[in-house]
Amino acid sequence: MAENKSRPPRKQPWENGWTPDTSREPGTRRLWLAGAVALATVVACVTAIAVTGRDSDDTSSSVPDAITAVDTSGPGLISFASPSASGVVTPSGTSRPSSARPSTTASGRPGHHATTTPTASAEPSKSSAPHGSSPRPKPSTAGTSIRSVNYPDRYWQVSGGYVALAPADSAADRRDATFKRVKGLADASCYSFTTADGGYLRHRDFVLRDERDDGSSLFERDATFCPRPSPYSGAVTLESINYPGRFLRHQNFRLRLDPYQNSALYQADSAFLLVNGLS
Numbered sequence: 129m130a131e132n133k134s135r136p137p138r139k140q141p142w143e144n145g146w147t148p149d150t151s152r153e154p155g156t157r158r159l160w161l162a163g164a165v166a167l168a169t170v171v172a173c174v175t176a177i178a179v180t181g182r183d184s185d186d187t188s189s190s191v192p193d194a195i196t197a198v199d200t201s202g203p204g205l206i207s208f209a210s211p212s213a214s215g216v217v218t219p220s221g222t223s224r225p226s227s228a229r230p231s232t233t234a235s236g237r238p239g240h241h242a243t244t245t246p247t248a249s250a251e252p253s254k255s256s257a258p259h260g261s262s263p264r265p266k267p268s269t270a271g272t273s274i275r276s277v278n279y280p281d282r283y284w285q286v287s288g289g290y291v292a293l294a295p296a297d298s299a300a301d302r303r304d305a306t307f308k309r310v311k312g313l314a315d316a317s318c319y320s321f322t323t324a325d326g327g328y329l330r331h332r333d334f335v336l337r338d339e340r341d342d343g344s345s346l347f348e349r350d351a352t353f354c355p356r357p358s359p360y361s362g363a364v365t366l367e368s369i370n371y372p373g374r375f376l377r378h379q380n381f382r383l384r385l386d387p388y389q390n391s392a393l394y395q396a397d398s399a400f401l402l403v404n405g406l407s
């Protein structure tokens with residue numbers, strides 16, 4: 129009868145003549161199995177990440193098309209590439225564009241040639257004062273008096289070399305309150321005002337004065353004022369040609385050149401009526 133050499137239960141190796149296998153550590157099979165499972169998991173994760181990355185790249189490549197297809201004309205969207213060119217609205221309802229400064233001007237006086245108006249370094253940047261297309265009064269060689277809108281009994285009047293706003297009660301007052309409106313010395317489309325003694329009204333240190341023409345281009349610009357529309361019917365405002373944005377206005381009954389202000393008081397103080405001469 130053949131000898132039974134089947135392997136006995138490992139729990140009793142010494143009882144059946146078998147010796148335990150000591151060539152490997154106990155539990156090595158389980159470790160190999162766990163390692164294989166871990167490796168398979170890592171491979172699966174790497175594959176999933178790679179596939180997901182390709183999908184996201186495909187999706188992101190189509191985003192610009194989706195963005196460009198959005199309708200930006202609807203409400204609530206702001207376009208930074210093309211801002212609207214809206215102007216500031218004056219009390220009279222007109223926009224206020226910048227003043228245009230002529231490059232070459234005629235003096236309007238015999239013996240004077242056309243001069244180029246330089247840009248003064250101390251000038252304000254641009255005019256923010258009201259402009260419009262309303263008709264301006266034509267220059268006149270006859271006498272002109274300038275009456276205040278908010279003080280209708282007071283006129284521009286030369287007094288002590290300055291121009292004040294005062295009543296014209298006497299003949300001397302009426303003479304001092306009468307000027308000759310001529311073409312602007314620095315711009316023929318604007319105005320200059322001569323006085324009875326042969327001087328001109330010009331601003332210096334932003335105060336309106338009666339001074340003799342010294343023949344300089346600075347004097348010509350200081351003595352030139354451009355009429356602009358006023359909120360008051362029939363009235364004008366007078367803007368300095370070399371200080372755009374500054375207008376003649378009365379303050380404490382003294383005429384001076386002040387920057388435009390969007391206030392009712394400023395608009396009234398800077399509005400004047402050009403009427404027939406008092407003398």
